[in-house]
Amino acid sequence: MNELIKPKALKSGDTIALISISGGRGGDADMIARFEEGKRRLESLYKVNVIATPNALQGNDNIYQHPEARGADLMWALKNKDINGIICIMGGDDSYRVFPFIDINVIHDNPKVFMGYSDIASWTTLFAVAGVMSYYGPNLLTPIAQPIKLDDYTMEAIKKCLFSTDTIGEIKPCDSYTKIEWRNVTEDEISWTKNTGYKLLQGRGKVQGRLFGGCGGPIRQIMGTEYFPTPEFFNDCILFFEVGSPYGSLLAGLHDLRELDAAGLFKNANGLITGHLNEEEEKMLLKFLKYEANREDLVVLENVDFAHRTPMTVIPVGAMAEIDCDRISFSIIESGVC
Structure with missing residues (x-):
């Protein structure tokens, strides 16, 4: 990019x-x-x-x-x-x-x-x-x-x-999180879960790249149109996606990954950050990366706070970022605005 x-x-x-x-x-x-x-x-x-x-x-x-x-x-x-x-x-x-x-x-x-x-x-x-x-x-x-x-x-x-x-610098994980709440509830009705922090699923060293991603469903809706980038756009990117089980379906999550791969996102990416994944979702992602995307080398950092839960960080799309596998850290290495 x-x-x-x-x-x-x-x-x-x-x-x-x-x-x-x-x-x-x-x-x-x-x-x-x-x-x-x-x-x-x-x-x-x-x-x-x-x-x-x-x-x-x-x-x-x-x-x-x-x-x-x-x-x-x-x-x-x-x-x-x-x-x-x-x-x-x-x-x-x-x-x-x-x-x-x-x-x-x-x-x-x-x-x-x-x-x-x-x-x-x-x-x-x-x-x-x-x-x-x-x-x-x-x-x-x-x-x-x-x-x-x-x-x-x-x-x-x-x-x-x-x-x-x-x-912006290092984006640290939140201390605790809760689900998105649409109801009008009292403070006592909100349940917070202690966060376990980031998890490195695979990779080594440090990687840098410009950030691209978000929620896969809306992005898939514009694939193949004039509104979607060419495959070269994703070269050296650090991708951020909510992979896993959309609508409660692990198979739907796999289909999301396959469509992103077919559009050229994984081929030359430098890294991937995701929201929280359960054990089955982790296995699905690692299997996909190994056998379908042929990217066992891709750095993958899990449980970053940009997904559908509270709290949220802000990801400037196009900003340079870094994943440090030794420190298990994620940083945005420039400002978000000028």
């Missing part, structure tokens, strides 16, 4: 636009209070101004039925000189439907902070194709507006990646 254009760092007083670029539940009656809480937290914690894009709160049904409105919102936010950054309200499952309504040159010519996760992986891929760094990280409804408060790990990750021009 070639070096991508870095957006300017966010700062106190900047304006952030919240966008329903995928799902639209932020505007539904049962979620509007959560939307307002997330907006308030961003304003309070980071001293920024927060607005919604024109169609962001139209509701899930309307957002689904009008992908052109979602596209118009992104174009509006990028072209608007008063907006400094864009945060996705939530993920979903059909972002690819919006792509025909996007002018990729507008993304390239107006580099701004753009952050989200899950289905937003298709958007971070499109931004990379446009030559602009984007950020696989927290959405507004989860985890920014998670019940009780925004956890310290996620809060600091956002600050370090989006509000500072310093090198």
Whole structure:
């Protein structure tokens, strides 16, 4: 991957636009209070101004039925000189439907902070194709507006990646984690699990490369289209993917890996980081790498905090990173913004 254009760092007083670029539940009656809480937290914690894009709160049904409105919102936010950054309200499952309504040159010519996760992986891929760094990280409804408060790990990750021009440095594992919580619950109802830290599945030495990845499903939806990179794009990358058992199916996880491999992602990659894997998922991944991808040499680091759980770090797509197998560590060796 070639070096991508870095957006300017966010700062106190900047304006952030919240966008329903995928799902639209932020505007539904049962979620509007959560939307307002997330907006308030961003304003309070980071001293920024927060607005919604024109169609962001139209509701899930309307957002689904009008992908052109979602596209118009992104174009509006990028072209608007008063907006400094864009945060996705939530993920979903059909972002690819919006792509025909996007002018990729507008993304390239107006580099701004753009952050989200899950289905937003298709958007971070499109931004990379446009030559602009984007950020696989927290959405507004989860985890920014998670019940009780925004956890310290996620809060600091956002600050370090989006509000500072310093090198991000080592990304340490969280101390404890919990599931994504959509209900309005009390603190006593949230169960935290002590984290065991990173695990090296295979590899040796140190490897470096530019970061690419996210959630496999949305990325697979745009494979074979003009919106997906060519195989050469992935040369020397460190990939980050939620591999395992999507929708509870180990076979579906294997199919994900095979499709990524067929698209050329593993052939010349320098490393792979994953979320938490159970024993069966680890065996499946190692077997795939050995016999199908022919990459027993690929460095694989497990249990990094970018997957569908709380807390989350922020991964700048296109940034240079390093995996140190001796220290079992993961570092981003440049700043996320300029």
